[in-house]
Amino acid sequence: MATIRPSPSRDPLRPSSNSLSCPSRAPLPSSLQICGSLRKPLKSEDTHLRILGSVKRRSIQIMEASKESPGLTREHMDKLTKRSEETDSDLGPFLDLKNRFLGYRRRTFLEDPVSYQKLAEAQEPKFMVVACGDSRVCPSNILGFQPGEAFMIRNVANLVPPFAHGASETNAALEFAVNTLKVPNILVIGHSRCGGIQALMSMKEEADSRSFIRDWVFVGKSARLSTKAAAGNLSFEQQCKHCEKESINGSLLNLLTYPWIEKRVNEGTLSIHGGYYDFVNCTFEKWTLDYKENMEGGSKYAIKDRCFWG
Numbered sequence: 001m002a003t004i005r006p007s008p009s010r011d012p013l014r015p016s017s018n019s020l021s022c023p024s025r026a027p028l029p030s031s032l033q034i035c036g037s038l039r040k041p042l043k044s045e046d047t048h049l050r051i052l053g054s055v056k057r058r059s060i061q062i063m064e065a066s067k068e069s070p071g072l073t074r075e076h077m078d079k080l081t082k083r084s085e086e087t088d089s090d091l092g093p094f095l096d097l098k099n100r101f102l103g104y105r106r107r108t109f110l111e112d113p114v115s116y117q118k119l120a121e122a123q124e125p126k127f128m129v130v131a132c133g134d135s136r137v138c139p140s141n142i143l144g145f146q147p148g149e150a151f152m153i154r155n156v157a158n159l160v161p162p163f164a165h166g167a168s169e170t171n172a173a174l175e176f177a178v179n180t181l182k183v184p185n186i187l188v189i190g191h192s193r194c195g196g197i198q199a200l201m202s203m204k205e206e207a208d209s210r211s212f213i214r215d216w217v218f219v220g221k222s223a224r225l226s227t228k229a230a231a232g233n234l235s236f237e238q239q240c241k242h243c244e245k246e247s248i249n250g251s252l253l254n255l256l257t258y259p260w261i262e263k264r265v266n267e268g269t270l271s272i273h274g275g276y277y278d279f280v281n282c283t284f285e286k287w288t289l290d291y292k293e294n295m296e297g298g299s300k301y302a303i304k305d306r307c308f309w310g
Contacts (some may be wrong), residue, residue, distance in 0.1 A: 118173040128177035157196025160251035189275040223247035283310030
């Protein structure tokens with residue numbers, strides 16, 4: 001088998017004419033076995049010239065690349081900078097997001113690095129917020145939550161499914177917030193003109209639909225039933241407004257079906273609240289669900305600390 005042994009005293013990229021050697025063995029009649037494969041015999045001069053020519057070309061390429069790399073790097077960086085400036089005009093709606101992010105970065109990361117570093121290391125939110133995914137009702141904008149103040153989950157119609165419903169992103173977030181972050185408050189926020197509630201109130205009982213929306217909003221069926229009973233004679237818009245608030249209370253009661261939430265509420269280490277944002281008139285209502293095992297009158301539930309902002 002042929003081997004290539006570069007001389008230790010020479011540049012391995014420039015082998016000498018005797019850098020090819022073959023161990024002594026009986027010659028094969030019509031071919032040479034090189035590296036385990038059969039090859040047709042080559043003249044030693046041709047082999048040496050081909051290898052030497054290949055090495056020379058490789059050496060020249062390396063030298064040329066090393067000489068030009070600083071210039072190429074500068075040129076490449078100039079192109080990247082120019083491209084970055086040019087792409088600002090192509091960002092479309094992301095240009096506003098970019099500017100808002102840079103403003104946020106300046107206010108938090110650059111002007112208040114100590115607070116930012118604390119947030120980077122851990123979070124200790126005061127609230128677990130369940131809100132609707134509607135683009136008009138972002139809780140951070142409405143209530144001014146700052147980074148680190150609220151652990152938040154948003155879904156269609158701000159619904160909390162009961163414990164028996166099984167796993168979902170909503171109860172996964174609740175479990176983490178209550179058991180790991182130890183939040184002292186859960187706030188469920190509903191809002192006016194909610195499309196999810198409108199879907200709930202308008203769906204047909206017997207409809208055989210495979211809609212994800214229908215399957216999800218059906219979590220609020222008890223709110224729909226109580227609305228039909230209490231406000232069935234009102235207009236559809238008024239029924240939806242009634243159901244928007246009723247579904248919040250339904251979600252508060254569903255929270256208590258989770259053993260680890262009920263336990264902390266009974267211990268007095270966790271409070272659960274409802275909130276309703278009317279973005280037509282820009283008002284906000286807030287109330288707290290009082291829950292006790294032996295409440296006066298035989299009921300376990302009562303609404304307290306109701307307040308109106310606006």
